[in-house]
Structure formats: structure tokens, C-alpha cells
Amino acid sequence: MLFRDATLADGRVRDVRIEGESIAAVGTDLDATDESIDADGKLLLPGMIDAHVHFREPGFSHKETWTTGSKSAAAGGVTTVFDQPNTDPPTIDAESYNRKAELAAASLVEYAINGGVTDEWNPDELLAKPLGALGEVFLADSTGEMGIETDLFEDAIKRARDAGIPVTVHAEDATLFDESVRDRTDADAWSAYRTAEAEMRAIEHACGVAERLGSTVHIAHTSTPEGVDIAADAGMTCEVSPHHLFLSRDDLDELGTFGRMNPPLRSEDRRVGMFRRLVEGDIDIVATDHAPHTLEEKDASIWDTPSGVPGVETALPLLLEQARRGTISYERVRNVTATNVADIFGLESKGRIEEGFDADLVLVDPDASTDIRGTQLHSKCDWTPFEGRRGVFPELTTVRGMVVFCGGSFADHSGRNVRVWG
Numbered sequence: 368m369l370f371r372d373a374t375l376a377d378g379r380v381r382d383v384r385i386e387g388e389s390i391a392a393v394g395t396d397l398d399a400t401d402e403s404i405d406a407d408g409k410l411l412l413p414g415m416i417d418a419h420v421h422f423r424e425p426g427f428s429h430k431e432t433w434t435t436g437s438k439s440a441a442a443g444g445v446t447t448v449f450d451q452p453n454t455d456p457p458t459i460d461a462e463s464y465n466r467k468a469e470l471a472a473a474s475l476v477e478y479a480i481n482g483g484v485t486d487e488w489n490p491d492e493l494l495a496k497p498l499g500a501l502g503e504v505f506l507a508d509s510t511g512e513m514g515i516e517t518d519l520f521e522d523a524i525k526r527a528r529d530a531g532i533p534v535t536v537h538a539e540d541a542t543l544f545d546e547s548v549r550d551r552t553d554a555d556a557w558s559a560y561r562t563a564e565a566e567m568r569a570i571e572h573a574c575g576v577a578e579r580l581g582s583t584v585h586i587a588h589t590s591t592p593e594g595v596d597i598a599a600d601a602g603m604t605c606e607v608s609p610h611h612l613f614l615s616r617d618d619l620d621e622l623g624t625f626g627r628m629n630p631p632l633r634s635e636d637r638r639v640g641m642f643r644r645l646v647e648g649d650i651d652i653v654a655t656d657h658a659p660h661t662l663e664e665k666d667a668s669i670w671d672t673p674s675g676v677p678g679v680e681t682a683l684p685l686l687l688e689q690a691r692r693g694t695i696s697y698e699r700v701r702n703v704t705a706t707n708v709a710d711i712f713g714l715e716s717k718g719r720i721e722e723g724f725d726a727d728l729v730l731v732d733p734d735a736s737t738d739i740r741g742t743q744l745h746s747k748c749d750w751t752p753f754e755g756r757r758g759v760f761p762e763l764t765t766v767r768g769m770v771v772f773c774g775g776s777f778a779d780h781s782g783r784n785v786r787v788w789g
């Protein structure tokens with residue numbers, strides 16, 4: 368397959384030839400192959416690597432399955448996902464890992480399976496498996512079943528370091544939540560309750576523990592500019608989720624309980640600060656925290672509705688819309704969605720359009736801006752917090768040289784576990 372005259376993120380116009388599963392050549396006037404795609408005026412990007420999704424299986428297949436989740440990924444230009452361990456059963460030992468691996472084999476895109484750290488985990492069994500990362504580790508979160516204490520956190524950091532995999536941390540200190548807002552019933556109460564301070568102090572704590580051990584952690588879904596600065600100053604990496612870049616507390620009147628997630632939406636000032644840090648470089652990557660729930664489940668009181676929003680299909684389109692408007696460069700979009708993610712999580716054959724790399728590619732018309740509509744997305748949950756926003760969606764997505772998504776239809780393709788075969 369040959370992409371003819373594609374524009375790369377850095378503005379160069381090149382032919383890109385795929386042979387088998389890999390990029391065989393990047394150049395000019397390359398010889399045509401059996402199949403040639405006219406990419407003149409189109410942008411060719413390395414597929415997004417989403418380091419944070421909840422594809423829900425096993426246990427919650429009414430919310431999402433590996434099939435629907437991975438279709439949603441492919442249609443949004445995501446070619447690799449890292450699945451989080453808070454499924455049922457949680458991924459904390461060999462048996463639960465194997466069960467998830469069997470289900471994940473249905474994925475259309477590449478995947479990695481993360482291991483959970485809880486009091487019940489079996490680290491020897493779990494770390495004998497090819498894990499994407501440990502975590503997201505929930506630090507002493509009394510509200511969740513996966514919250515852990517510092518000694519277990521230290522043990523996890525040491526074991527992950529020995530195994531050569533990252534530790535990702537969900538940083539919110541539940542002891543700093545504001546119980547005084549418990550009698551409020553408006554959607555903004557969730558943001559008032561799970562305070563910005565609770566995130567900042569938890570990031571400080573996590574970075575402090577990692578520093579003391581001479582190791583590193585990756586902070587998941589940071590929502591506060593102050594938290595990003597703490598992580599960056601400590602030399603740690605961090606991610607931001609699309610909802611913290613594009614939504615704020617100002618949107619909660621409209622979103623209602625559909626805008627509840629953890630960490631919660633922050634002030635408009637903080638949202639602007641997050642976007643600036645994404646552009647300027649203190650935020651390393653964008654990861655979606657794709658966490659679908661059904662419409663029925665979300666339609667509940669602010670204290671009863673489950674936390675989480677879908678996002679895997681809209682992340683790259685939202686960022687490409689910003690690049691189209693000139694608020695962020697295409698190179699920066701490429702780095703935060705692919706290149707930096709591959710570097711942080713050690714995916715040596717992914718994240719770049721260069722000879723020898725996996726042919727995980729996304730072709731887009733950079734001017735094809737459309738309205739985002741939840742009913743047109745492919746996640747099982749059928750709604751999006753970004754309803755009515757503009758996005759630039761891919762025309763075509765390849766995974767290891769195979770076209771998995773093109774013009775609204777999907778190929779019959781199996782992704783592979785990047786840690787098994789990579």
C-alpha cells in the first residue's frame with residue numbers, strides 16, 4: 368500500500384509505503400505498489416496511542432465491549448489502547464488477566480492490559496504477565512475499592528521498576544474532599560466536593576514517594592494546572608483527558624450528571640491553564656479516560672450517577688479541530704497523542720512515521736470539520752459530553768498495515784497485545 372503525497376505533521380509532503388505490517392519507506396516519488404491511495408492535501412499521522420481506557424470487559428459488557436470500544440477507537444484514529452484494571456473481576460492476578468486477555472482478543476486495535484494494585488493482588492502472578500503498566504493505582508481513596516496505602520504503593524513502584532513497566536497513578540486524596548457540600552443536589556456539587564486541593568496534594572505525595580525511591584510515576588488525568596506543575600517540577604510525566612481540556616464547570620448546567628467524572632471538571636480558568644500547558648509542553652500526553660456508562664445509568668442524582676464519560680473516538684478529532692484553528696500545532700498533536708506515549712510506555716515500534724515502524728496510521732482531511740454527534744459514534748453508550756462541538760474525524764485508519772476503518776465501515780481484523788508480541 369502506498370500513500371501518495373501525504374502531508375506529515377511537520378509539514379513535509381511524502382510518499383509512505385507499507386509492506387506487510389510495517390512502514391517500508393518514507394520518501395518522494397516512491398514506486399507505486401498494488402494499492403495506491405491519493406493523499407494529496409491530506410494529513411497522515413501515526414495512530415493515537417490511548418494510554419487510558421476502560422473497555423469494561425469482563426463484568427460490565429452492557430456499558431462497552433472490546434468490539435464496540437475498539438471500533439470507537441479505530442473510528443477516532445486510535446490504534447492502540449491501554450485497558451485499566453477496574454473490571455469485574457479486577458485484573459489483579461493470573462486468572463483475571465487471562466480472562467481479560469481472552470476477551471481483548473476481539474479488539475480491532477492494538478492493546479495492552481494494565482495490572483491493578485490492591486490489597487488482594489498477586490504481584491508475582493500478575494508481573495509474570497506482559498502488562499502495559501501497573502495502575503491506574505488509586506492512592507488511599509476511601510471511596511473506591513481499589514485505594515491503597517503508602518507501603519503497598521512503594522512495593523508496587525519497586526516491582527514495576529524491576530519489571531521495566533510504568534506505574535500510573537490516579538491522584539486524588541479523599542481525605543481532602545469537602546464533605547460540607549454533601550447536601551447540594553446540583554451537578555457542580557461534584558466539582559465542589561472533589562477539590563482541586565485533593566488532587567494537588569495527592570500528586571505531591573505520589574511524586575514524593577517515587578522520588579524517595581529514585582523511581583518515577585506517571586500521573587493519570589491531571590485536571591489542575593497546579594498539579595501539572597508539581598509533577599513537571601518533580602520530573603514525572605503526566606497526562607490530560609479531553610474533558611479537562613475542552614469542558615469546565617461552566618458546562619455543568621448543560622451537562623448535568625453526564626458531566627460527572629473523576630477527577631471532576633474544574634473552573635474555566637483552570638481549563639485554559641491546562642490547554643496552555645498542553646501546548647507549551649508541561650503536559651506530556653493526552654489520554655482519554657474513556658469510561659462509558661449507559662444513558663440510564665447516568666440519568667441519576669449527582670451523588671448516585673457513576674463517574675466517567677466516553678472519549679476514545681473524539682479525542683484526536685477535537686485536537687485536530689484545534690490544530691485547524693491554529694491554537695496548537697499538528698506536530699504537538701502528534702507528539703501528545705502518539706510519539707510521547709510510545710516513549711513513556713516503551714512501545715518501541717509505534718508512534719512515528721518512519722521506516723521500520725508499525726504501519727498504525729491515520730489519514731485525515733484537515734479541513735473536514737464536522738459536528739460531533741453521540742448517536743453517530745461507535746461506543747455502546749451512544750452519548751458524548753462533546754455533543755455539538757466540532758471535530759476533524761479520520762477518513763481511514765490502519766493497524767499494522769491493515770485498513771481497519773474506512774469511510775464508516777470496519778474490517779475484520781484482530782489487534783494484538785503489544786506486550787505479548789511487541
Ligand SMILES: [Zn+2]
Nearest residue numbers: 503537587629
Ligand atoms: Zn482514574
